[in-house]
Amino acid sequence: MALKCGIVGLPNVGKSTLFNCLSNAKAQSANFPFCTIEPNIGVITVPDDRLIKLEELVKPQRVVPTTVEIVDIAGLVRGASKGEGLGNKFLGNIRETDAIIHVLRCFENENITHVDTTINPVRDKETIDIELQLKDLETVESRIAKVEKQAKTGNDPEAKRMFKVLSMYKEVLIQGKSARTLELDEADAKLGRELQLLTNKPILYICNVDEAAVVKGNAYVEALKEAIKDENAEMLMIAAATEADIAELDDFEERQLFLEDLGLKESGVNKLIKLAYRLLQLETYFTAGVKEVRAWTYKRGFKAPQAAGVIHSDFEKGFIRAEVIKYNDFVALGSEQACKEAGKMAIEGKDYVVQDGDIMHFRFNV
Ligand SMILES: Nc1ncnc2c1ncn2[C@@H]1O[C@H](COP(=O)(O)OP(=O)(O)OP(=O)(O)O)[C@@H](O)[C@H]1O
Numbered sequence: 001m002a003l004k005c006g007i008v009g010l011p012n013v014g015k016s017t018l019f020n021c022l023s024n025a026k027a028q029s030a031n032f033p034f035c036t037i038e039p040n041i042g043v044i045t046v047p048d049d050r051l052i053k054l055e056e057l058v059k060p061q062r063v064v065p066t067t068v069e070i071v072d073i074a075g076l077v078r079g080a081s082k083g084e085g086l087g088n089k090f091l092g093n094i095r096e097t098d099a100i101i102h103v104l105r106c107f108e109n110e111n112i113t114h115v116d117t118t119i120n121p122v123r124d125k126e127t128i129d130i131e132l133q134l135k136d137l138e139t140v141e142s143r144i145a146k147v148e149k150q151a152k153t154g155n156d157p158e159a160k161r162m163f164k165v166l167s168m169y170k171e172v173l174i175q176g177k178s179a180r181t182l183e184l185d186e187a188d189a190k191l192g193r194e195l196q197l198l199t200n201k202p203i204l205y206i207c208n209v210d211e212a213a214v215v216k217g218n219a220y221v222e223a224l225k226e227a228i229k230d231e232n233a234e235m236l237m238i239a240a241a242t243e244a245d246i247a248e249l250d251d252f253e254e255r256q257l258f259l260e261d262l263g264l265k266e267s268g269v270n271k272l273i274k275l276a277y278r279l280l281q282l283e284t285y286f287t288a289g290v291k292e293v294r295a296w297t298y299k300r301g302f303k304a305p306q307a308a309g310v311i312h313s314d315f316e317k318g319f320i321r322a323e324v325i326k327y328n329d330f331v332a333l334g335s336e337q338a339c340k341e342a343g344k345m346a347i348e349g350k351d352y353v354v355q356d357g358d359i360m361h362f363r364f365n366v
């Protein structure tokens with residue numbers, strides 16, 4: 001279940017700063033291994049308070065959190081869709097991701113140059129949007145060229161359908177809108193996803209602000225909020241440079257104090273990871289044994305055998321049943337045994353749709 005979020009934006013807006021806070025935050029919890037696969041790819045632990053609670057109750061030998069992959073992608077410039085500034089390579093990097101974290105500069109600082117001189121996140125967002133949309137238009141048009149004849153002359157329902165979907169995307173893109181704004185029924189949307197359009201990926205906007213604006217925001221943030229109000233997308237304010245400083249502190253208490261001083265309960269990057277996880281439509285179930293308490297990631301809507309397959313493909317192939325305890329019951333009663341005795345352990349079959357927070361035990365044979 002390795003799903004990736006790509007950090008995207010103009011050059012010099014704070015993408016790597018953000019990425020570094022994410023990876024630093026990791027390196028500090030020694031029992032949560034952080035591992036860099038490539039210089040700019042990080043496997044980031046998903047913070048989950050439930051795991052801490054389960055650890056207290058079960059006292060396992062080890063605790064294994066779940067992770068998401070975050071990729072720090074180089075900045076895009078105007079003309080990227082035509083190959084400007086290694087645009088093709090970077091757009092290719094974006095294509096490989098499952099969701100986009102779009103970083104927008106919402107802080108002033110004369111010492112840090114902006115590629116377009118002035119601070120204007122609404123314009124910056126459009127610059128990036130346009131490049132992604134132009135690339136998508138190119139993709140759509142080349143696909144249209146391939147299926148058009150077949151769709152119009154032959155009797156190939158699949159080609160006809162694809163042509164219809166492609167034409168709808170083309171229309172939207174020509175209007176300067178992103179592919180994700182097009183509402184399609186599930187069957188068409190599935191075809192649409194096959195196209196792997198850049199602007200069809202779910203998106204989260206990060207306003208990179210200065211310390212003073214981290215709670216209340218500023219005029220840049222307000223302008224951006226207004227600009228994206230119809231997009232049905234989430235937005236988060238983070239003071240990336242400040243959080244990078246906080247992440248340098250070794251001591252957990254010290255970090256908390258620093259955050260409180262800023263008026264925050266939780267770090268922005270923590271919120272970011274949780275939002276990214278949701279953006280990818282991921283949920284978590286737990287296994288809780290004395291050897292190991294562990295969080296597992298599955299895609300929302302997975303049935304019990306598919307979720308079991310996340311642990312091992314044999315679990316899916318040989319699935320017999322699942323024993324399920326709700327997280328709240330486990331915490332209220334304190335142990336698996338107590339849940340069993342209180343009739344709070346359900347036996348579920350292959351059609352059970354796993355719910356976020358379920359504590360699972362799979363029965364299978366191979
Ligand atoms: N919120 C902020 N306030 C002030 N300075 C910031 C803030 N966020 C980042 N910076 C500074 O902006 C500069 C650029 O940041 P960074 O290298 O992270 O940008 P980037 O988007 O990764 O750029 P590139 O696209 O070139 O890789 C750095 O000097 C960083 O310290």
Ligand SMILES: [Mg+2]
Nearest residue numbers: 015016017074
């Ligand atoms: Mg960078």
